[in-house]
Amino acid sequence: MRRTATGADSIVSALIDGGVRVCFGLPGIHNLALWRALCDSPIRLVAVRHEQTAAYAADGYARATGSLGVALTTTGPGAANTLAAVGEAWASRSPVLIIATDIPSSLRRPGIYRGVLHETTDQAAMFAPIVKETCRAQSADSINEDIRSALQACRTLPHRPVYFEVPTDLLDAPLQNDVLTPCNGEDVLMSRPAHLAGDDSLDRAGILAARAKRPLIWAGSGAIDAGEEIADLAERLVAPVITTYGALGALPKGHPCLVALPPHTDGAGQFWDDADLVIAVGSDLDGVQTQDWAQPQPPNLITVNLDPVDATKNYHAQVTLTCEAAVGCRELARAVPQRDGLEGLSTRLAFTRKKVWEQLDPGPRRFLEALSHALPDDAVLVLDMCIPGYWAAGFWPPSRPRQIQVPLGWGTLGYALPAAIGAAFSGVGPIVSISGDGGFLYAPGELATIAQENIPLTIVVVNDFGYGMLRDGGPQGSGSSYGIDLLTPDFQALATSFGIKAETVIGLGERFGDALARHVADPQPSLLVALGPSLVPPPNTSPEWYRRR
Numbered sequence: 001m002r003r004t005a006t007g008a009d010s011i012v013s014a015l016i017d018g019g020v021r022v023c024f025g026l027p028g029i030h031n032l033a034l035w036r037a038l039c040d041s042p043i044r045l046v047a048v049r050h051e052q053t054a055a056y057a058a059d060g061y062a063r064a065t066g067s068l069g070v071a072l073t074t075t076g077p078g079a080a081n082t083l084a085a086v087g088e089a090w091a092s093r094s095p096v097l098i099i100a101t102d103i104p105s106s107l108r109r110p111g112i113y114r115g116v117l118h119e120t121t122d123q124a125a126m127f128a129p130i131v132k133e134t135c136r137a138q139s140a141d142s143i144n145e146d147i148r149s150a151l152q153a154c155r156t157l158p159h160r161p162v163y164f165e166v167p168t169d170l171l172d173a174p175l176q177n178d179v180l181t182p183c184n185g186e187d188v189l190m191s192r193p194a195h196l197a198g199d200d201s202l203d204r205a206g207i208l209a210a211r212a213k214r215p216l217i218w219a220g221s222g223a224i225d226a227g228e229e230i231a232d233l234a235e236r237l238v239a240p241v242i243t244t245y246g247a248l249g250a251l252p253k254g255h256p257c258l259v260a261l262p263p264h265t266d267g268a269g270q271f272w273d274d275a276d277l278v279i280a281v282g283s284d285l286d287g288v289q290t291q292d293w294a295q296p297q298p299p300n301l302i303t304v305n306l307d308p309v310d311a312t313k314n315y316h317a318q319v320t321l322t323c324e325a326a327v328g329c330r331e332l333a334r335a336v337p338q339r340d341g342l343e344g345l346s347t348r349l350a351f352t353r354k355k356v357w358e359q360l361d362p363g364p365r366r367f368l369e370a371l372s373h374a375l376p377d378d379a380v381l382v383l384d385m386c387i388p389g390y391w392a393a394g395f396w397p398p399s400r401p402r403q404i405q406v407p408l409g410w411g412t413l414g415y416a417l418p419a420a421i422g423a424a425f426s427g428v429g430p431i432v433s434i435s436g437d438g439g440f441l442y443a444p445g446e447l448a449t450i451a452q453e454n455i456p457l458t459i460v461v462v463n464d465f466g467y468g469m470l471r472d473g474g475p476q477g478s479g480s481s482y483g484i485d486l487l488t489p490d491f492q493a494l495a496t497s498f499g500i501k502a503e504t505v506i507g508l509g510e511r512f513g514d515a516l517a518r519h520v521a522d523p524q525p526s527l528l529v530a531l532g533p534s535l536v537p538p539p540n541t542s543p544e545w546y547r548r549r
């Protein structure tokens with residue numbers, strides 16, 4: 001017999017209509033109705049072992065696909081457990097939808113803490129600073145409309161997480177008409193293109209760009225899907241392109257205009273210093289990328305951004321094109337004449353890269369060579385805030401957008417393994433997470449998730465027996481090893497105990513590269529431990545930044 005449709009069914013039907021294929025969550029008595037509704041649906045529910053993982057996995061999925069990621073949690077502590085991960089998604093501008101329950105609406109008295117199980121006086125307020133919007137389901141019959149508007153808010157550019165709260169009693173409540181609202185087809189759209197305002201900003205930008213002798217393009221995360229348009233503009237202007245962590249891969253490796261170095265190296269920094277015009281696309285020119293604004297104000301700055309306030313909060317811009325990155329770059333390219341000298345720029349960039357690489361220590365160079373040897377062109381790297389993660393983020397050249405994930409929005413240690421679980425559902429290529437021993441130990445319980453769900457993933461743990469980044473003598477050294485050196489488990493035995501294949505190698509050189517290649521070729525989940533002293537932190541690590549020394 002068909003059961004009566006409930007508020008939970010209404011949410012699930014909106015998710016299905018919205019193209020959601022996978023959710024990450026952890027159950028509680030308050031949200032079990034959603035589990036029941038999902039059980040009868042085509043959406044895969046991945047049962048994780050901590051709510052923080054649910055939100056990181058949703059973020060990892062969102063970054064790998066460009067589509068929204070969905071995390072489900074129960075009331076109070078369950079919701080609160082996601083906060084660090086939601087903050088990372090907020091700072092990295094990732095479209096993540098958090099669906100959390102609240103205590104029954106019949107028991108809540110606004111502003112009064114009554115002591116209902118899992119009650120928080122104002123649960124949504126915990127999320128307010130780290131989401132774009134907080135939404136609350138008002139009644140069983142409005143749930144469908146409420147969740148659809150949350151989905152739409154999450155998809156609309158600029159991306160940020162959205163928090164959707166539903167009182168638990170509404171999930172089980174029968175829909176009055178027992179009818180699920182059908183999809184009107186609108187909310188499958190990721191976003192609507194934003195067009196240039198009809199003022200003179202494009203004309204002024206065109207004049208500035210045409211006059212510039214040494215233009216530079218600075219691409220931020222808002223430019224991640226505008227690679228083609230950025231490449232056209234760069235080729236037309238014969239301008240080098242620097243990509244921030246969020247825009248890695250926007251231009252493919254080998255593109256003649258791609259600097260392919262982090263702006264924290266003096267070689268790349270020189271292009272900023274020499275530029276008489278910077279065109280910042282989809283970037284807020286934040287502290288992490290600009291060495292806390294030690295990069296000088298450029299003589300001229302054009303910003304291309306959906307949000308003009310964001311575009312100009314850190315540097316003064318002569319002109320702002322308020323539009324999507326692709327639209328702004330396309331229009332600007334049309335407004336400037338084609339220049340000569342592309343080959344010369346490409347040679348100059350290759351020379352700069354060679355010089356920077358020659359100055360790198362042999363250890364990290366061997367590690368980067370091992371990565372290049374081991375990883376196929378379609379591999380996706382999900383990195384943690386560990387020394388090898390910083391090296392890969394700064395120097396491993398991705399072939400396409402969304403191939404490398406770095407938690408350097410908020411700088412959240414513990415990102416890589418849980419986010420890689422989400423990325424593994426993107427279906428884009430072999431997924432490799434790289435964590436230090438400290439970062440991995442945030443979520444070792446997820447080995448159970450990976451084994452139970454048979455999630456195809458290569459997990460790399462670099463065990464230097466402590467928080468290497470903070471080690472005595474290191475750049476962020478505390479001056480003591482107190483609380484920095486860590487007891488670590490036998491990671492290989494740990495993984496094996498969950499039924500996951502595991503192997504240990506010494507160091508991060510050739511043997512590591514060979515082992516990694518084998519693991520990546522294996523479709524089964526597996527763990528590779530690299531043992532021994534880690535690398536020195538790279539120049540893209542604060543306070544190694546050359547402008548801050």
Ligand SMILES: Cc1ncc(C[n+]2csc(CCOP(=O)(O)OP(=O)(O)O)c2C)c(N)n1
Pocket residue numbers: 084384385386387388411412413414435436437438439440464466467468469470534
């Ligand atoms: C949530 C969070 N807590 C603490 C930190 C501070 N932190 C940054 S790097 C680091 C050490 C990382 O150690 P590990 O994961 O072992 O990598 P390693 O530095 O040894 O390469 C710490 C504690 C952080 N960035 N985020």
